Amino acid sequence: MPEVIRVLLAKPTHDGHDRGVRYIARKFRDAGFEVIFTTFLVADEVVRMALEEDVDVIGISSSSHGHMPVFEDLFAGLRAHGLDDMLVIGGGVISAKDQSVLQEWGVSAIFGPGSGADDAVGHVRENVRRKS
Amino acid sequence: MFDKDIIARAERDERDWRQRYDRIVERFGEAAPKRAKGPSTRSGLPLKSAYFPSDLDDIDYRRIGAPGGYPYTRGNLAAQYQMMNWANQPVIGFGLPEDTRARMDALSQQGMTGYFGQNFYNLLYDLVSHEGLDPDDPAARGRVGQCGMAVYSVADMARLFDGLDLAKINVVHITDYQVVPALAQYIAYGRRRGVPAEALRGNTMNYYHQSAFCGMSAFPPEQGHKLAVALIAYCARHMPQWNTTNFVGYDLEETGGNAVQEAGMMLAYGIELVRSCIEAGVAPDLALSRFGFQIAQGNDFFEEIAKIRALRQIWATTMQERFGVSDPRAMHVRIHTHTAGATLTAEQPLVNLIRTTLQAFGAALSGVQAMEVAAYDEAYAIPTEEAATLTLRIQQVIQEETNITSVSDPLAGSYFMEKLTDQMARAATDLAEEIERMGGYIAAQRQGWIRTQIENSAEQWRDQVDSGESRLVGVNCYQSDDHREPDLFTVDERVERIAIERIRAHRQERDAGKFEAAMAEFRAAVGLFAEQPMAGVGDDRLMEAAIAAAEADATTGEMMAAMKAALGWDAPYNFAA
Numbered sequence: 001m002p003e004v005i006r007v008l009l010a011k012p013t014h015d016g017h018d019r020g021v022r023y024i025a026r027k028f029r030d031a032g033f034e035v036i037f038t039t040f041l042v043a044d045e046v047v048r049m050a051l052e053e054d055v056d057v058i059g060i061s062s063s064s065h066g067h068m069p070v071f072e073d074l075f076a077g078l079r080a081h082g083l084d085d086m087l088v089i090g091g092g093v094i095s096a097k098d099q100s101v102l103q104e105w106g107v108s109a110i111f112g113p114g115s116g117a118d119d120a121v122g123h124v125r126e127n128v129r130r131k132s
Numbered sequence: 133m134f135d136k137d138i139i140a141r142a143e144r145d146e147r148d149w150r151q152r153y154d155r156i157v158e159r160f161g162e163a164a165p166k167r168a169k170g171p172s173t174r175s176g177l178p179l180k181s182a183y184f185p186s187d188l189d190d191i192d193y194r195r196i197g198a199p200g201g202y203p204y205t206r207g208n209l210a211a212q213y214q215m216m217n218w219a220n221q222p223v224i225g226f227g228l229p230e231d232t233r234a235r236m237d238a239l240s241q242q243g244m245t246g247y248f249g250q251n252f253y254n255l256l257y258d259l260v261s262h263e264g265l266d267p268d269d270p271a272a273r274g275r276v277g278q279c280g281m282a283v284y285s286v287a288d289m290a291r292l293f294d295g296l297d298l299a300k301i302n303v304v305h306i307t308d309y310q311v312v313p314a315l316a317q318y319i320a321y322g323r324r325r326g327v328p329a330e331a332l333r334g335n336t337m338n339y340y341h342q343s344a345f346c347g348m349s350a351f352p353p354e355q356g357h358k359l360a361v362a363l364i365a366y367c368a369r370h371m372p373q374w375n376t377t378n379f380v381g382y383d384l385e386e387t388g389g390n391a392v393q394e395a396g397m398m399l400a401y402g403i404e405l406v407r408s409c410i411e412a413g414v415a416p417d418l419a420l421s422r423f424g425f426q427i428a429q430g431n432d433f434f435e436e437i438a439k440i441r442a443l444r445q446i447w448a449t450t451m452q453e454r455f456g457v458s459d460p461r462a463m464h465v466r467i468h469t470h471t472a473g474a475t476l477t478a479e480q481p482l483v484n485l486i487r488t489t490l491q492a493f494g495a496a497l498s499g500v501q502a503m504e505v506a507a508y509d510e511a512y513a514i515p516t517e518e519a520a521t522l523t524l525r526i527q528q529v530i531q532e533e534t535n536i537t538s539v540s541d542p543l544a545g546s547y548f549m550e551k552l553t554d555q556m557a558r559a560a561t562d563l564a565e566e567i568e569r570m571g572g573y574i575a576a577q578r579q580g581w582i583r584t585q586i587e588n589s590a591e592q593w594r595d596q597v598d599s600g601e602s603r604l605v606g607v608n609c610y611q612s613d614d615h616r617e618p619d620l621f622t623v624d625e626r627v628e629r630i631a632i633e634r635i636r637a638h639r640q641e642r643d644a645g646k647f648e649a650a651m652a653e654f655r656a657a658v659g660l661f662a663e664q665p666m667a668g669v670g671d672d673r674l675m676e677a678a679i680a681a682a683e684a685d686a687t688t689g690e691m692m693a694a695m696k697a698a699l700g701w702d703a704p705y706n707f708a709a
Contacts, residue, residue: 023590
């Protein structure tokens with residue numbers, strides 16, 4: 001596990017629902033993670049920032065649909081840059097049907113409405129990959 | 133408010149009551165819940181466990197008054213719902229414009245009417261439009277017609293409104309910051325139909341002030357504020373029936389703010405906006421009488437009612453005392469209630485019907501002008517038609533079956549309600565004054581202060597839910613093992629493809645010369661606007677250029693691209709100096 005876990009939290013710029021992701025950013029900081037928060041139009045921006053900031057974890061928040069193309073492009077971009085070991089988590093309002101597809105694609109966990117911050121912190125600590 | 137004898141008697145009663153009450157609490161010892169010992173509202177206003185006449189001792193009766201009398205604590209008009217119910221105004225918007233139109237027609241048939249029985253449509257644009265994009269932009273993928281309707285041009289306006297009498301219907305255009313292109317397209321569409329702007333009725337959001345607390349990308353605060361004033365000035369001259377600006381306290385509560393913050397921050401922005409209108413040459417009476425309020429109705433039942441009564445009072449007194457307005461309409465807080473979407477739970481979604489019924493009931497007791505009741509499945513998706521119809525039925529049951537519409541401001545005179553209204557009015561006024569001392573709302577926004585306050589409240593709420601201190605049925609108590617989702621509404625996959633085909637054909641088919649000329653003028657107007665001081669924005673040039681561009685079939689994405697380039701556009705967090 002890296003000494004200090006670096007997390008990139010990203011929300012589509014179109015989506016006004018930032019209450020959850022801004023809250024979890026605070027809780028991740030309280031837990032000792034280094035948190036970079038950003039908004040984006042397309043997933044490539046997230047991949048680029050993940051590279052620049054050398055993060056261990058990417059969290060995508062979505063509460064207004066449109067998340068499937070985002071995750072699809074995100075995983076393609078991560079693979080293209082050799083970032084296959086990135087821990088990717090999701091949050092917001094994502095239907096059960098989409099959640100099962102996303103987990104097949106490699107999203108490690110999705111923290112929807114009603115999830116506690118402690119669960120998300122614990123999940124990141126347990127699942128973040130050791131950097132080679 | 134009471135004579136000395138009654139107060140003396142009431143003080144004895146209260147002492148007796150207090151002794152009996154304390155004995156009960158003592159008997160429970162450690163087991164007594166927090167609400168028994170130190171009760172407070174969600175905003176943190178202290179409560180007592182029972183109220184007495186002496187609680188009203190320091191309240192000036194003139195701040196309560198009569199329904200329809202200054203300072204309007206008890207309602208804007210002498211008659212509340214006796215002549216006319218509040219308007220049932222569900223928010224509609226999904227898919228292609230014709231999909232939204234079908235839902236508009238279906239709900240009209242189910243009794244969705246506005247004031248005086250007029251057809252009233254509360255129409256929400258999609259996130260692609262909100263971001264100022266067209267549907268063929270790469271960033272639009274997966275979002276076209278989601279969370280709103282795919283409307284980007286005058287041609288789409290025609291698909292939405294053809295066959296409706298524009299001079300008779302009321303249309304609320306729920307945009308975010310693409311309000312200039314959207315209104316310009318609606319005006320241009322009206323002209324094509326032979327209906328002048330003067331005859332159009334409806335509302336624009338014009339709520340750039342929400343970028344102080346909401347997460348979407350936005351124009352810089354000062355430019356957004358100038359855009360708001362420019363639209364007010366244009367409508368003051370050319371659109372006498374148009375309600376220009378929506379004070380969006382609702383979103384402030386949705387992002388985590390509490391009732392005091394909602395009322396206080398809206399008052400602070402009201403002061404800022406009227407001051408700027410005066411600078412731009414718009415008389416306060418004229419500007420204020422065309423403002424509306426979208427106010428949340430959340431879960432703290434009495435506090436939310438007190439919030440509305442207090443907001444009416446402090447708005448009227450502030451606008452009169454500061455700006456000398458005299459027209460009652462300029463002192464009224466016209467409220468469109470939204471039951472609080474943030475209180476809905478994904479767990480046990482049908483329980484949301486109970487929450488929204490209580491919220492709608494509270495809003496009705498507060499005497500609001502219109503309501504949107506959230507649908508029980510809204511924590512997941514766009515409401516199904518069944519869920520949307522139930523939101524109407526909730527209002528209709530309250531209106532038709534409970535008899536509460538016979539009496540105006542039925543909670544007036546309750547020791548508790550009057551005390552809480554007074555506490556709310558004082559706390560919200562204090563907050564507005566604190567913001568004024570910081571240099572006003574836009575300055576406080578620039579400092580990131582407003583967002584921090586709201587995020588602190590959001591965190592506090594969530595911590596209380598996680599710790600169990602605030603109870604949320606189905607979330608931290610009375611959970612169920614049944615995690616099945618309701619049958620959800622989905623937007624047809626063809627919507628995105630068709631919207632893209634349409635916008636591309638639209639660009640091909642329009643008169644290229646006319647379009648280029650109109651866009652060149654629009655870009656010039658926006659460029660000038662960017663440099664203009666507040667005193668100059670009332671010259672109508674921006675709106676007139678926008679309408680000409682819309683008439684030349686400019687799309688929302690094209691017009692917004694010009695505005696973003698000239699005015700700036702960024703994630704709102706990045707504006708904090």
